[in-house]
Every structure is written in structure tokens, then in C-alpha cells.
Amino acid sequence: MALPTPLYTTDYGVAYVGDSLELLDRLESDSIDLVITSPPFALQRKKTYGNVEQEDYVNWLFEFCKKVYRVLKSTGSFVLDLGGAYQSKRPVRSLYNYRILIKLCDELEFRLAEEFFWFNPAKLPSPIEWVNKRKIRAKDSVNTVWWLSKTDNPKANVSNVLVPYSDRMKKLQAEPQKYYKPKERPSGHDIGKNFATDNGGAIPSNLLEIPNTESNSSYIQLCKSISIPPHPARFPQKLPMFFIKFLTEPGDKVLDIFAGSNTTGFVAEQLQRNWIAFEKDLTYLASSSFRFLDKSQNPKDTLTLYEQLLYQHDSIYLTTSKQLALKL
Structure with a gap:
């Protein structure tokens, strides 16, 4: 079954609205060079972007990962960014991010090529109860990032990410x-x-110090210009940029199955990698198109684009010249 009409396209990529569990079935086996994603985390408090309860999280995410395994090339990589969490009402850490890693390696035969840790020095102290109020824990500012592969020797070149x-x-x-x-x-x-x-x-270490402080990008500025909220859980461009440079070559195919504001697609476009974005929330994916526009874009034109993406029936093409070119 072919993929549906994309919400928008660029010179290198396509963005689709829909549930990744269904959309992954429409991709060919062994066709993707890199899957990199940051799924909703297993937090105790519900977030606007739809996180899943901790007790259900491992099995929920595993269903997506089974389909990722099928579409990944033998030389490909799967990079999974997972934030840490505490158990409900206890100053005790959840092990969900480690349980998913073990389950993927034991039951799907993924290899753990290497574990990375994303340190965000700009992250606010949390959780409030244990860090700010009782002052019995340090702030949680590191995510685990699992680099997984189907074989022992996935494509990789550390010379592309020297520091x-x-x-x-x-x-x-x-x-x-x-x-x-x-x-x-x-x-x-x-x-x-x-x-x-x-x-x-x-040679870089596996501790990636990247502040998450996006504030002046075209995406943020254009969201503000038409008074719509940006995606609340964006990851910084330098994170996918590191792995796309490290694990792919120009012309390779990169997939994000929880695209959100489509940081991955935007970075892949800059690096001349073909990209695919899956995101089930239409409003988030529609506003992600702003990443491919200049932040000086007229708010009226930006709003027109946003509304067309929300109510259209045909795909919209965004030129890399950052000028709107609509195919309606």
C-alpha cells in the first residue's frame, strides 16, 4: 500500500500526517538508512503532546520499534532519544528507558552500537518535589540516547563529527x-x-553537551507572528545534526516517526539527505513547515500557508529558496 498524499514536500523531504504504526507498514523493507526520533516520554504528568503512562510505555514503544526494524537497512541505524523519569510519588528513578533498550536487544536482535548521553545544561531543575522543595535530588538534565543497529557494522564515520x-x-x-x-x-x-x-x-565523546535554547529560529518567530503555540517538546538542531552527519551520507534516507516540529527533517534538508517525517498531530506538522521559511516572512502569508495546510486536499511544496511556492 502506497503512502498517502504528503502534507508538504521540499527538495529533499516529505511530511505525512498519520499514526506511525500505520504509516511504517507502507514503507519498503530495508529502505531507510537512519531512523532518529524522540518519542513522547514516559512521564507521570500528562503533557499536551500526548505522553503514555509509564506502566504501558515499554510495550507501547516496542510496537513502533518492531516496524522500524523491518524498514531499516542492514547498514542502517536507529537512534532513540529518551528522557529520564521518576516513579510516581517516589524519589526513585524509573527504569523504563533501560527496559526498552534491553527488550529491543533481546527480542528484536537490535545491537547497541553505543550509548550516548545528551546533557542539556539549560534544563530547568526538576522534578520540583524532590529537587526544588525537599532538595534531596540533583536536577535531571541528561537524556539517554540509544544508537541501535541491525548488524555489528552499521554505516558510521566519526571523522564527520570531529570537535x-x-x-x-x-x-x-x-x-x-x-x-x-x-x-x-x-x-x-x-x-x-x-x-x-x-x-x-x-574525536567526540558519547556525552553530547547541547543546550536546548531555541528562541530566535524562523519556526519560533513565525509561530509567534500568527499567535499559535510552538511544539512544547522540541529537541535542538545540533542533536539530529550530530547523528545525521555521523551515520549517513548525502542522498541517504532519514526517517523521524514522531516528527513533532520536524527538527530532523529541517536538519536533513540542510545536509542534503532525503527525509521522511511522520506526525499524527496535524497542527504540529502544519506549523513545522515554518522551519523551511524565512523568519521575515509576512505574517499574512504565513497564516495563509498554515490554514492551507490545515484544510488542503493537495500537497504543498516549500522551495529551499524559502519563498512560498504553493501547489493547490
């Missing part, structure tokens, strides 16, 4: 004899004279 060298390393490279003498370390590692070679950057 700047530290000041100390720059000094070492400039004058290696002054700061460094090759020798075996107490750990047993034999670090030779090539240690000071400039390789264009340092």
Missing part, C-alpha cells in the same frame, strides 16, 4: 617537544609520537 581541539592540545601540536614525550602510560597504552598530529579535530 575542536582543546587549547592544551593546540599548544601540544604547535610545540610537541615542549609539552609531550612519547611513552607508555600507567594504563598500558603506548602513545607514540603521532599523538600530536593535527587530524582536523578531536
Whole structure:
């Protein structure tokens, strides 16, 4: 069964409204290079974006992951961002994000290629009861990000995500004899004279420090211009950018099954990767189109686009020149 008419398209991507459980069945097997997503978290308090109760969460998410496994290429990757949570009315952490990992590896034969941790230094102290009021816990500011694959050797190139060298390393490279003498370390590692070679950057760690402080993007500004609320649980562009650069090449296909405000699609477009976005909330996906427009867009035109996306019957094409080109 073919996919339905997309809500909108761009040069590299297509955005569909619908339940991912149904839409995933319409994709070919072994057709996707990277699935990267941040599903609604298993929180105790209901959120406007529709999170699932903790006791049901693992089985609920597992149904999506079974279908992700089918559509993923043997060289592909599945990157799953999951926030932590506390048990109801207790200062005790939930293990749901670890249980889903174990279930995926034990029952679907996913491999854990590597675990990553997204540290958001801008995150507000929470939960209020244990951190702010009773002051018996530190604030929760780290998400677990599982990098999963169908085989032991998924496509990956860490050279694409090198980070700047530290000041100390720059000094070492400039004058290696002054700061460094090759020798075996107490750990047993034999670090030779090539240690000071400039390789264009340092290998990143699996701790990704990325503040989630989007405030001046075209998406936020255009939402404000027509008085509609932005998606309440956006993740920062640098998070999908890291994994798309790391795990894919230009022309590869990237899928987000809980697209929300479609940060993944926007980043994939910038990096010339083909992308697919699935999101069941029409209003969220309609406003996600603003990511592909200039923030100086006339509010009247922005509102026209938004209303057309809400009530249309044909797909709207957004040009990469950030000027509206409507196919109605």
C-alpha cells in the first residue's frame, strides 16, 4: 500500500500526517538508512503532546520499534532519544528507558552500537518535589540516547563529527617537544609520537553537551507572528545534526516517526539527505513547515500557508529558496 498524499514536500523531504504504526507498514523493507526520533516520554504528568503512562510505555514503544526494524537497512541505524523519569510519588528513578533498550536487544536482535548521553545544561531543575522543595535530588538534565543497529557494522564515520581541539592540545601540536614525550602510560597504552598530529579535530565523546535554547529560529518567530503555540517538546538542531552527519551520507534516507516540529527533517534538508517525517498531530506538522521559511516572512502569508495546510486536499511544496511556492 502506497503512502498517502504528503502534507508538504521540499527538495529533499516529505511530511505525512498519520499514526506511525500505520504509516511504517507502507514503507519498503530495508529502505531507510537512519531512523532518529524522540518519542513522547514516559512521564507521570500528562503533557499536551500526548505522553503514555509509564506502566504501558515499554510495550507501547516496542510496537513502533518492531516496524522500524523491518524498514531499516542492514547498514542502517536507529537512534532513540529518551528522557529520564521518576516513579510516581517516589524519589526513585524509573527504569523504563533501560527496559526498552534491553527488550529491543533481546527480542528484536537490535545491537547497541553505543550509548550516548545528551546533557542539556539549560534544563530547568526538576522534578520540583524532590529537587526544588525537599532538595534531596540533583536536577535531571541528561537524556539517554540509544544508537541501535541491525548488524555489528552499521554505516558510521566519526571523522564527520570531529570537535575542536582543546587549547592544551593546540599548544601540544604547535610545540610537541615542549609539552609531550612519547611513552607508555600507567594504563598500558603506548602513545607514540603521532599523538600530536593535527587530524582536523578531536574525536567526540558519547556525552553530547547541547543546550536546548531555541528562541530566535524562523519556526519560533513565525509561530509567534500568527499567535499559535510552538511544539512544547522540541529537541535542538545540533542533536539530529550530530547523528545525521555521523551515520549517513548525502542522498541517504532519514526517517523521524514522531516528527513533532520536524527538527530532523529541517536538519536533513540542510545536509542534503532525503527525509521522511511522520506526525499524527496535524497542527504540529502544519506549523513545522515554518522551519523551511524565512523568519521575515509576512505574517499574512504565513497564516495563509498554515490554514492551507490545515484544510488542503493537495500537497504543498516549500522551495529551499524559502519563498512560498504553493501547489493547490
